[in-house]
Amino acid sequence: MKLYLTHSSPYARTARIVLREHGLLPRVQEKESHPFTNDSAFLTANPLGKVPCLVTDDGQAVMDSEVICAYLDRELGNGGLTAPLHQSWQLQTLYSVCSGLIDTLVLLRIEKSREHDGLRSEFWWQRYQDATRRTLDYLEQHIDILPGELSIAQINLAAALGYLDFRHPEIDWRSSHGKLAEVTERLEQRPAFRDTVLRD
DSSP, X not given: OEEEEXXXXXXXXXXXXXXXXXXXXXXXXXXXXOGGGOOHHHHHXXXXXXXXXXXXXXXXXXXXXXXXXXXXXIIISOSTTTGXXXXXXXXXXXXXXXXXXXXXXXXXXXXXXXXXXXOOOHHHHHHHHHHXXXXXXXXXXXXXXSOSSOOHHHHHHHHHHHHHHHHOTTOOOGGGOHHHXXXXXXXXXXXXXXXXXXXX
């Protein structure tokens, strides 16, 4: 199997963490493929041109980080990472909020990159900033519903906050979100998380 990724993608990081937590690296080759290079094999597998993308041994493409993580966990692992979500709507909601935070932070990054061309939209810049602040507050208030054992919810949370540190270091979220900071620090000590720290 082959997992297309970039080392700077928070979406790909979630799948890479699942690979390591289940010890699947011997079965799944990680292949860096930047979407902007238009690699033909990658685009054939995923016409959207987005990472991550998993190609199975029989040539089938599995797309979208959430679907890939579920596939890796249930088909190749023991299902333990995604099982807690099926037992709690609250946990599923927290998981989705973390996914939404990643989406918002990526959009904020795009606006930031447009600034040097004088194209940054102040309306969207402020809207994404406000959404980030509100979401961090929400996660701080609901963090106690996380299960004691590692689940895909913790992985998604760490991917979101890791990307926040990576692309938006000017946002000081730790000083006012102590529970989030504590949980993240504990997660980032795990080998699977240390081995997948975001980088360009």
